[in-house]
Amino acid sequence: MAGADQEAVRNKQVTLKHYVSGFPKESDMCVITSSISLKIPQGSKDTVLLKNIYLSCDPYMRGRMSKSDSPSFVAPFQPGSLLNGYGVAKVVDSTHPNYEKGDLVWGFTGWEEYSLVTSPELLIKIQHTDAPLSYYTGILGMPGMTAYAGFYEVCSPKKGEYVYVSAASGAVGQLVGQFAKLVGCYVVGSAGSKEKVDLLTSKFGFDGAFNYKEEPDLDAALKRYFPEGIDIYFENVGGKMLDAVLLNMRLRGRIAVCGMISQYNLEKPEGVHNLMQVVGKRIRMEGFLAGDYYHLYSKYLDMILPFIKEGKMNYVEDVAEGIESAPAALVGLFSGKNVGKQLVLVDRQII
Amino acid sequence: MAGADQEAVRNKQVTLKHYVSGFPKESDMCVITSSISLKIPQGSKDTVLLKNIYLSCDPYMRGRMSKSDSPSFVAPFQPGSLLNGYGVAKVVDSTHPNYEKGDLVWGFTGWEEYSLVTSPELLIKIQHTDAPLSYYTGILGMPGMTAYAGFYEVCSPKKGEYVYVSAASGAVGQLVGQFAKLVGCYVVGSAGSKEKVDLLTSKFGFDGAFNYKEEPDLDAALKRYFPEGIDIYFENVGGKMLDAVLLNMRLRGRIAVCGMISQYNLEKPEGVHNLMQVVGKRIRMEGFLAGDYYHLYSKYLDMILPFIKEGKMNYVEDVAEGIESAPAALVGLFSGKNVGKQLVLVDRQII
Numbered sequence: 001m002a003g004a005d006q007e008a009v010r011n012k013q014v015t016l017k018h019y020v021s022g023f024p025k026e027s028d029m030c031v032i033t034s035s036i037s038l039k040i041p042q043g044s045k046d047t048v049l050l051k052n053i054y055l056s057c058d059p060y061m062r063g064r065m066s067k068s069d070s071p072s073f074v075a076p077f078q079p080g081s082l083l084n085g086y087g088v089a090k091v092v093d094s095t096h097p098n099y100e101k102g103d104l105v106w107g108f109t110g111w112e113e114y115s116l117v118t119s120p121e122l123l124i125k126i127q128h129t130d131a132p133l134s135y136y137t138g139i140l141g142m143p144g145m146t147a148y149a150g151f152y153e154v155c156s157p158k159k160g161e162y163v164y165v166s167a168a169s170g171a172v173g174q175l176v177g178q179f180a181k182l183v184g185c186y187v188v189g190s191a192g193s194k195e196k197v198d199l200l201t202s203k204f205g206f207d208g209a210f211n212y213k214e215e216p217d218l219d220a221a222l223k224r225y226f227p228e229g230i231d232i233y234f235e236n237v238g239g240k241m242l243d244a245v246l247l248n249m250r251l252r253g254r255i256a257v258c259g260m261i262s263q264y265n266l267e268k269p270e271g272v273h274n275l276m277q278v279v280g281k282r283i284r285m286e287g288f289l290a291g292d293y294y295h296l297y298s299k300y301l302d303m304i305l306p307f308i309k310e311g312k313m314n315y316v317e318d319v320a321e322g323i324e325s326a327p328a329a330l331v332g333l334f335s336g337k338n339v340g341k342q343l344v345l346v347d348r349q350i351i
Numbered sequence: 352m353a354g355a356d357q358e359a360v361r362n363k364q365v366t367l368k369h370y371v372s373g374f375p376k377e378s379d380m381c382v383i384t385s386s387i388s389l390k391i392p393q394g395s396k397d398t399v400l401l402k403n404i405y406l407s408c409d410p411y412m413r414g415r416m417s418k419s420d421s422p423s424f425v426a427p428f429q430p431g432s433l434l435n436g437y438g439v440a441k442v443v444d445s446t447h448p449n450y451e452k453g454d455l456v457w458g459f460t461g462w463e464e465y466s467l468v469t470s471p472e473l474l475i476k477i478q479h480t481d482a483p484l485s486y487y488t489g490i491l492g493m494p495g496m497t498a499y500a501g502f503y504e505v506c507s508p509k510k511g512e513y514v515y516v517s518a519a520s521g522a523v524g525q526l527v528g529q530f531a532k533l534v535g536c537y538v539v540g541s542a543g544s545k546e547k548v549d550l551l552t553s554k555f556g557f558d559g560a561f562n563y564k565e566e567p568d569l570d571a572a573l574k575r576y577f578p579e580g581i582d583i584y585f586e587n588v589g590g591k592m593l594d595a596v597l598l599n600m601r602l603r604g605r606i607a608v609c610g611m612i613s614q615y616n617l618e619k620p621e622g623v624h625n626l627m628q629v630v631g632k633r634i635r636m637e638g639f640l641a642g643d644y645y646h647l648y649s650k651y652l653d654m655i656l657p658f659i660k661e662g663k664m665n666y667v668e669d670v671a672e673g674i675e676s677a678p679a680a681l682v683g684l685f686s687g688k689n690v691g692k693q694l695v696l697v698d699r700q701i702i
Contacts, residue, residue, distance in 0.1 A: 238626065257629050271622010275589065278608050278638030285636045287629030 011036040012323045013112035016077040020065040023265045029327035036114045039093055046096045048120040050089035052109055056137035057330045057342040061085055062264040083111035088136045096120050106136035131308050138171050138341035139315040142290050147175035148300045149293035154256040154286050155232045159184035162226055167236035169196040171341035174204050176234045178313055181205045188225040192336040203314050218244035238263040239270035246274035255285040316340030362387040363674045364463035367428040371416040374616045380678035387465045390444055397447045399471040401440035403460055407488035408681045408693040412436055413615040434462035439487045447471050457487035482659050489522050489692040490666040493641050498526035499651045500644035505607040505637050506583045510535035513577055518587035520547040522692035525555050527585045529664055532556045539576040543687040554665050569595035589614040590621035597625035606636040667691030
């Protein structure tokens with residue numbers, strides 16, 4: 001008993017204060033200090049204790065902050081309880097045969113310094129550590145699989161096709177743009193600041209980019225960049241943007257619906273008026289989740305790791321330091337404060 | 352010259368008076384009397400002269416009555432000019448090697464008593480005359496191929512799935528419901544009158560049916576008929592109905608978008624607010640046109656003709672008599688006046 005006490009350490013945690021409506025604020029969350037034993041409690045089978053290194057801030061988390069009548073694809077957070085999400089962690093203790101102390105993993109973990117995980121089957125062991133560990137919250141993690149599955153599997157791109165990506169400098173968008181270039185497509189992205197727009201062309205190789213906030217007429221902007229129309233739209237935004245895109249889709253165009261970040265904080269989502277376009281143009285619009293494609297993860301790594309090593313793929317991250325900064329980092333996604341993939345470095349000492 | 356004059360006959364024609372906005376009215380069209388020679392003019396190669404028997408009234412024609420900046424999948428009608436569309440006709444004269452006098456055909460023809468067709472390659476020769484000729488405007492024509500392609504090809508139905516059809520007693524909807532039963536699905540349809548709703552269950556074998564005009568809350572109505580949700584939605588309506596359906600779709604649901612008749616007469620289409628549902632539920636929404644599937648027409652006939660003969664498929668038609676009644680018949684589609692497939696019998700004498 002004395003021994004266990006000695007190993008108890010501080011465990012700062014991020015909790016949801018209350019259900020959120022409208023734009024989330026830092027004050028909708030609390031950072032509280034708890035403590036945790038660094039040994040898994042006796043009798044806990046198939047459990048791992050994680051020291052969290054990186055936490056991933058992802059737009060889908062907004063949906064989990066709302067009280068919902070129709071449950072989303074992930075259960076909502078509970079007021080007063082810990083947030084959770086994707087992260088990168090080191091195994092501190094394990095009673096699960098597949099994991100041992102010192103293993104690095106990525107997957108679902110708590111928004112806290114240490115997490116006791118009772119269903120570690122969902123954690124993926126990190127085998128390749130020659131890429132930055134943080135990449136497992138992004139290009140090598142869920143956003144990477146999202147871009148890969150959404151672009152290659154849902155959109156079936158062909159060389160020479162016209163590709164449009166909204167929220168194009170984000171965790172997923174920047175990858176879709178680069179994949180499109182690898183396939184030999186023409187790709188244009190939109191983002192919400194000059195800095196981001198510059199990144200699209202200078203760092204990620206987009207053929208064109210524009211700041212949607214400076215375009216009073218999105219339809220006209222799209223016609224400028226796509227005089228021949230759009231074959232593939234990678235949809236991260238929704239609302240007015242989707243309406244403008246529908247007007248500019250080409251025959252047999254594909255829209256992979258990854259998310260609709262412009263809509264997440266509205267009491268009632270905007271109406272989309274131009275859906276009749278899908279008939280005459282035979283448009284296919286398809287929602288997808290990376291989670292349905294993890295059977296392709298090793299195939300994806302085989303493709304992406306060499307590209308990273310050869311410098312053929314870039315990945316821009318926006319790293320907030322310390323778990324105290326996590327609420328602001330998460331909230332910042334919805335005002336577009338982040339430039340690139342937003343993540344939180346929980347503890348610099350471990351890496 | 353005298354001989355040719357003798358063969359000139361009256362040719363009543365339906366023309367568009369002016370571009371239409373809002374609900375079309377009978378007075379947006381004119382029935383004029385012209386004349387036509389029953390011999391193809393000398394020197395006209397690869398031409399056929401048709402005596403029209405049936406004309407088909409189809410909702411997509413509404414789009415062609417508007418002045419449009421973004422052309423639809425079929426060119427708009429021209430003010431002062433003849434309407435055209437699907438019909439059934441008899442060849443009166445031919446200079447095309449594939450057609451001879453007396454042949455029965457279906458396909459694109461003019462809204463008139465006689466039509467001189469200079470690109471008859473688009474006409475399909477009728478080989479099976481043991482089914483009613485009028486069926487070639489419906490179950491054996493474009494609406495049949497629409498239902499077949501949309502349901503079997505776009506939706507890939509499986510036995511036991513839950514299918515919802517809007518505008519379910521219409522030219523296409525009544526077929527989709529019967530196809531769904533053939534596959535072993537549970538199918539519910541909606542329509543806009545008690546008479547139509549009764550037809551759905553009594554004549555077409557739907558498992559359930561409701562009058563959407565008597566449902567103040569479409570979401571609640573759908574939840575009543577689909578407590579487990581909807582796998583396949585055959586979309587003929589759009590707007591509020593689509594919004595309510597999105598809330599009730601099941602995981603990996605499919606929406607075949609055939610048309611959106613509730614939207615055709617609005618200055619600005621209604622907004623659809625629940626598109627975010629497509630992400631979490633991985634919904635595929637796909638527009639299609641029968642025209643892309645005509646390579647399957649003989650396969651379709653092989654399936655459908657025996658069903659018709661064996662009484663396993665029913666088809667309800669609403670026949671307006673005389674070309675003078677064509678404008679009212681077309682207009683009636685948009686107030687739901689028709690019960691079943693709306694068509695116009697141009698001349699009873701020929702059949």
